[in-house]
Amino acid sequence: MKLSQYFVKTSKNVPADETARNAQLLIQAGFIHKEMAGVYAYLPLGLRVIDNIKQIVREEMNAIGGQEVQMTTLQPKDIWEKTDRWDDKKVDNWFKTKLTNGTELGVGLTHEEPIVDAISSYISSYKDLPFSVYQIQSKFRNELRAKSGLLRGREFIMKDMYSLARNQEEHEKLYEQVAEAYHAVYKRLGLGDSTYRTYADGGIFTERFSDEFQTLSDIGEDTIYLDEAKGVAINKEVYTDENLAKLGLNKQDLVEKKAIEVGNIFPLETKYTDALDVYYTDEDGQKQSIIMGCYGIGVSRLMGVIAEHFADDKGLVWPDNVAPAKVYLVRIGASDEVVKQADALYEHLTSNGIDVLYDDRDMRPGEKFADADLLGIPYRIVVSDKTVAADTYELKARTADQAEQISFAEVSKTLGIVA
Amino acid sequence: MKLSQYFVKTSKNVPADETARNAQLLIQAGFIHKEMAGVYAYLPLGLRVIDNIKQIVREEMNAIGGQEVQMTTLQPKDIWEKTDRWDDKKVDNWFKTKLTNGTELGVGLTHEEPIVDAISSYISSYKDLPFSVYQIQSKFRNELRAKSGLLRGREFIMKDMYSLARNQEEHEKLYEQVAEAYHAVYKRLGLGDSTYRTYADGGIFTERFSDEFQTLSDIGEDTIYLDEAKGVAINKEVYTDENLAKLGLNKQDLVEKKAIEVGNIFPLETKYTDALDVYYTDEDGQKQSIIMGCYGIGVSRLMGVIAEHFADDKGLVWPDNVAPAKVYLVRIGASDEVVKQADALYEHLTSNGIDVLYDDRDMRPGEKFADADLLGIPYRIVVSDKTVAADTYELKARTADQAEQISFAEVSKTLGIVA
Numbered sequence: 134m135k136l137s138q139y140f141v142k143t144s145k146n147v148p149a150d151e152t153a154r155n156a157q158l159l160i161q162a163g164f165i166h167k168e169m170a171g172v173y174a175y176l177p178l179g180l181r182v183i184d185n186i187k188q189i190v191r192e193e194m195n196a197i198g199g200q201e202v203q204m205t206t207l208q209p210k211d212i213w214e215k216t217d218r219w220d221d222k223k224v225d226n227w228f229k230t231k232l233t234n235g236t237e238l239g240v241g242l243t244h245e246e247p248i249v250d251a252i253s254s255y256i257s258s259y260k261d262l263p264f265s266v267y268q269i270q271s272k273f274r275n276e277l278r279a280k281s282g283l284l285r286g287r288e289f290i291m292k293d294m295y296s297l298a299r300n301q302e303e304h305e306k307l308y309e310q311v312a313e314a315y316h317a318v319y320k321r322l323g324l325g326d327s328t329y330r331t332y333a334d335g336g337i338f339t340e341r342f343s344d345e346f347q348t349l350s351d352i353g354e355d356t357i358y359l360d361e362a363k364g365v366a367i368n369k370e371v372y373t374d375e376n377l378a379k380l381g382l383n384k385q386d387l388v389e390k391k392a393i394e395v396g397n398i399f400p401l402e403t404k405y406t407d408a409l410d411v412y413y414t415d416e417d418g419q420k421q422s423i424i425m426g427c428y429g430i431g432v433s434r435l436m437g438v439i440a441e442h443f444a445d446d447k448g449l450v451w452p453d454n455v456a457p458a459k460v461y462l463v464r465i466g467a468s469d470e471v472v473k474q475a476d477a478l479y480e481h482l483t484s485n486g487i488d489v490l491y492d493d494r495d496m497r498p499g500e501k502f503a504d505a506d507l508l509g510i511p512y513r514i515v516v517s518d519k520t521v522a523a524d525t526y527e528l529k530a531r532t533a534d535q536a537e538q539i540s541f542a543e544v545s546k547t548l549g550i551v552a
Numbered sequence: 553m554k555l556s557q558y559f560v561k562t563s564k565n566v567p568a569d570e571t572a573r574n575a576q577l578l579i580q581a582g583f584i585h586k587e588m589a590g591v592y593a594y595l596p597l598g599l600r601v602i603d604n605i606k607q608i609v610r611e612e613m614n615a616i617g618g619q620e621v622q623m624t625t626l627q628p629k630d631i632w633e634k635t636d637r638w639d640d641k642k643v644d645n646w647f648k649t650k651l652t653n654g655t656e657l658g659v660g661l662t663h664e665e666p667i668v669d670a671i672s673s674y675i676s677s678y679k680d681l682p683f684s685v686y687q688i689q690s691k692f693r694n695e696l697r698a699k700s701g702l703l704r705g706r707e708f709i710m711k712d713m714y715s716l717a718r719n720q721e722e723h724e725k726l727y728e729q730v731a732e733a734y735h736a737v738y739k740r741l742g743l744g745d746s747t748y749r750t751y752a753d754g755g756i757f758t759e760r761f762s763d764e765f766q767t768l769s770d771i772g773e774d775t776i777y778l779d780e781a782k783g784v785a786i787n788k789e790v791y792t793d794e795n796l797a798k799l800g801l802n803k804q805d806l807v808e809k810k811a812i813e814v815g816n817i818f819p820l821e822t823k824y825t826d827a828l829d830v831y832y833t834d835e836d837g838q839k840q841s842i843i844m845g846c847y848g849i850g851v852s853r854l855m856g857v858i859a860e861h862f863a864d865d866k867g868l869v870w871p872d873n874v875a876p877a878k879v880y881l882v883r884i885g886a887s888d889e890v891v892k893q894a895d896a897l898y899e900h901l902t903s904n905g906i907d908v909l910y911d912d913r914d915m916r917p918g919e920k921f922a923d924a925d926l927l928g929i930p931y932r933i934v935v936s937d938k939t940v941a942a943d944t945y946e947l948k949a950r951t952a953d954q955a956e957q958i959s960f961a962e963v964s965k966t967l968g969i970v971a
Contacts, residue, residue: 138683140619140671140674142674163674168623168624168666168670174621174622174666175621180621200558200596202596203599206625207591207647207706209588225652232706233696240649247593254563255560255561264559275652287651288626
């Protein structure tokens, strides 16, 4: 994309109404637009980041047999009454609305009930199970306060998967597959080294633990106790001697850390399937309960986490797989030779499938460099009269201290273009 | 995808609560799930159709420089009060909700106001214009009745684009570019031959016409008068002698047709930009109004239109570009040779980038053929003891009367696999 044609501009001013660093940076860089507290629109580069995260999550869910669907935002109340999750006294963060005839509707805050309802017509025999379905979609939660930017939104993008199994053993196999897939997701997102599976409270209808995936971070709201050798942690909420014994963890191996939750997986037992009257018939003709798991990843939250986790004092620093473009091409000056060579490089890179932000704007070099840093694009390449004269390109990785002057062939090699 | 692992099943029963043929067929084929009247979830094959339509629309919008964003569903009321579109007496199909503190919010029914508000901080000078932004996203309209399946939903997926121009000439250039892009979209969707640009009412704040794109269809709610030679039509709403004269159309060249609207493009003049106080400064330092256009394509409606338009008495018939898979591979029997050859063909096709539904289920051939027809997949290929013995494959296009016995090389050729 040529920045002369891009409608968004960066801003030097930190937004006065944002306290969260992720929101400040993402707004200054023009990735998001604040509609109201906890509700953000995605501008073109922000949408690219969201799409990159979505695609990684999608590929890993597909790899373990997840089947993608898209449930609805508008929700009829009857299915939620069956599980006693309609009453605002029971679930206090619904957004609700009404049909013109006065019928109350919910605005999707989660989807266990509609998923179970939708699949119920396809399950009768043991032959119809097991399977997992997922979606990637906006959710709505009526949070009292929303001050953490993308970390806790009123409207946010989430991947939620649901597994349905015939027995506990089958459930646990699916559950562990998802846990592995989650590790793969965080690794691809650049968070692998700092994200740990963490035992947490399983909720009111199971004695099991749930599992959170926690990324170590000073901005985290959670406190976890990490066993680095084993690569697992336990959430402070359930940090008791009894639970440590149950989990085979030793207090002396654990280090207290601040962390932020970037995913969770949950045993739902048979709560929702039983409540919505969905069973299967086993090999012996007996009616049996269906064991369910649910698995969430906050896609827009991850964008906020990644933004905040990697940022430095100059701005955003996107990991390669998430970045909205791989190269920020700075053209300095507008001499025929410079324009020709910068245009040619842009053409070479894009025709080789590399996303480039081409800064062809009529602006001072310092402003272009500042934008390249603020936007956090992995590689910056400069074409100027100086580089043209030397027959080189100036390349600097966003995370490097120094730029280097390299040949055309070396540019291609660095960016993984096969000659 | 192997159908033995696919969780959805087709149904022989026409859903009792649906009168629209598109909804009946799509539910029977397991493409959609009805959440409530006018609100449908997309099951895996349905989601693939939606994604295919989205991608075609996206590519054509990008090709004319459209910049993709994603606005929010939750809407603050203040920006809508500025244009006098908040009051339920003025706009009667809002869904509204509330924050816990009682603040009223809208649930996105359209996005002119939030788009203009979001881009306002990026426009000051004439150098910042023109540009076009678009999104593809769920919209919510509180329709009194919703009986037409995907043709008129309460929650539906739409592409909406907005152009911003410095003067009427520039606006008209953008407007005509979008009209051309729309023709390209309908052509790629298989509706090119039956879809016409149609003059329609421009609304209350312009004396210009708007343009609808109407697909000829007996199920259409609209009546249009078509000049086949010129390839344009006029909506009955504005079919007056005065308008015919204005448009240079002659009554004797026009044929009355039933049609369904599959897109519309609209001159908004300066209504929204002026109301939201967004102007630009021209070359002479003068403050100037911004001329806006808006351009809609109903993505989920198109899924319904295509479903209904091409269906025959056996079920759905998807055009190639829209189909959720290209091949429906029927394995008859389970002898070692049949399994081996069907598996090998599945592997050959998928590794060549062809989407295949592999019917490896333990079911009677007649049931598999019926599903292949109902799902509307472009090509059906049968592998059976008979074809194995003859060293052929039985191939039938969904729209063909007869199956043919062809060689492996001919299968590859028919499906466009380059050897």
